[in-house]
Amino acid sequence: xxxxxxxxxxxxxxxxxxxxxxxxxxxxxxxxxxxxxxxxxxxxxxxxxxxxxxxxxxxxxxxxxxxxxxxxxxxxxxxxxxxxxxxxxxxxxxxxxxxxxxxxxxxxxxxxxxxxxxxxxxxxxxxxxxxxxxxxxxxxxxxxxxxxxxxxxxxxxxxxxxxx
Amino acid sequence: xxxxxxxxxxxxxxxxxxxxxxxxxxxxxxxxxxxxxxxxxxxxxxxxxxxxxxxxxxxxxxxxxxxxxxxxxxxxxxxxxxxxxxxxxxxxxxxxxxxxxxxxxxxxxxxxxxxxxxxxxxxxxxxxxxxxxxxxxxxxxxxxxxxxxxxxxxxxxxxxxxxx
DNA sequence: TAAGATTGAACCCTCAATCTTC
DNA sequence: GAAGATTGAGGGTTCAATCTTA
Numbered sequence: 607x608x609x610x611x612x613x614x615x616x617x618x619x620x621x622x623x624x625x626x627x628x629x630x631x632x633x634x635x636x637x638x639x640x641x642x643x644x645x646x647x648x649x650x651x652x653x654x655x656x657x658x659x660x661x662x663x664x665x666x667x668x669x670x671x672x673x674x675x676x677x678x679x680x681x682x683x684x685x686x687x688x689x690x691x692x693x694x695x696x697x698x699x700x701x702x703x704x705x706x707x708x709x710x711x712x713x714x715x716x717x718x719x720x721x722x723x724x725x726x727x728x729x730x731x732x733x734x735x736x737x738x739x740x741x742x743x744x745x746x747x748x749x750x751x752x753x754x755x756x757x758x759x760x761x762x763x764x765x766x767x768x769x770x
Numbered sequence: 771x772x773x774x775x776x777x778x779x780x781x782x783x784x785x786x787x788x789x790x791x792x793x794x795x796x797x798x799x800x801x802x803x804x805x806x807x808x809x810x811x812x813x814x815x816x817x818x819x820x821x822x823x824x825x826x827x828x829x830x831x832x833x834x835x836x837x838x839x840x841x842x843x844x845x846x847x848x849x850x851x852x853x854x855x856x857x858x859x860x861x862x863x864x865x866x867x868x869x870x871x872x873x874x875x876x877x878x879x880x881x882x883x884x885x886x887x888x889x890x891x892x893x894x895x896x897x898x899x900x901x902x903x904x905x906x907x908x909x910x911x912x913x914x915x916x917x918x919x920x921x922x923x924x925x926x927x928x929x930x931x932x933x934x
Numbered sequence: 935t936a937a938g939a940t941t942g943a944a945c946c947c948t949c950a951a952t953c954t955t956c
Numbered sequence: 957g958a959a960g961a962t963t964g965a966g967g968g969t970t971c972a973a974t975c976t977t978a
Binding site for chain 3: 685692
Binding site for chain 2: 612613618619622623625626627628629630631632633634635636637638639640657660663664665679680720721723724727728731732734735736737738739740741742744746747748749750751752753754755756757758759760761762764
């Protein structure tokens, strides 16, 4: 066990676990900031905004119901609604009432939105390859992905998803 | 290679890489939200606020110069300054002029601040164990930490740290 | 001129309240 | 009453401007 110099919780994790945890924290702090910053500078987009646009670009008819889109992006409906309003203002998305359910709203990617995604995607993919994929060996990346998925599944089991 | 259905950058990564990347994105989205939410509910603290307090609790004299503290928390000085102002208002930190350099400010953890960290740390460590440590086998956790550190190092080499 | 730090405005997210439709 | 969605207020972060001292 670690000697406890601070008031921190180090004593509750053994040395190895603590070291691993610090590494994860570091990643959680640094990687989103880097990707977000890169995307913001080169494309004027947030990671989340990009995710929304990209999700729509992959959907049939480039259309997705708001709640489905929120689930895809692991976001609350409130957050998504605000963001879609912004993206609508920039001309990349339009809202359309759903035919099936009068309560539902569909988000549709416009042509301009499609072009935006197409223009940004290569840069973003390049950044991902630079910072993540090329940093690890192929098998290391594979194992890393598996572990990440395991943790994610665990988090989703324990913590009820943020659905305000 | 993936068949390109969307305008996304999938074609720039092979199937395996893309799957790993999606897993990482999932983790980046879900884990901080879970930890932040947990800490916010149980302690009324942000992850970042907790990091700042914990960093001070581990420092000699429970004191750190603002710029050093910012570096430890991978944050900009502007962000740190705002947060310290808030934490000062809650009585957990005080600012003190540095003796060596008249430009420098030191942040000092108060007794109340120490007690706050001591009270919160076990809960936080428990959450970390629950969501991360126990989700993986010991060797898996070790490998995961190593990979995370590799990526972090890479990011810090490439992207000049956000130091507004 | 550069380094350390602070401040205010703009922007984004979260939370709670609200509205409509099932 | 519950589900789908929107809105406004409050709080946190970022960016640029500013101030002081090395």
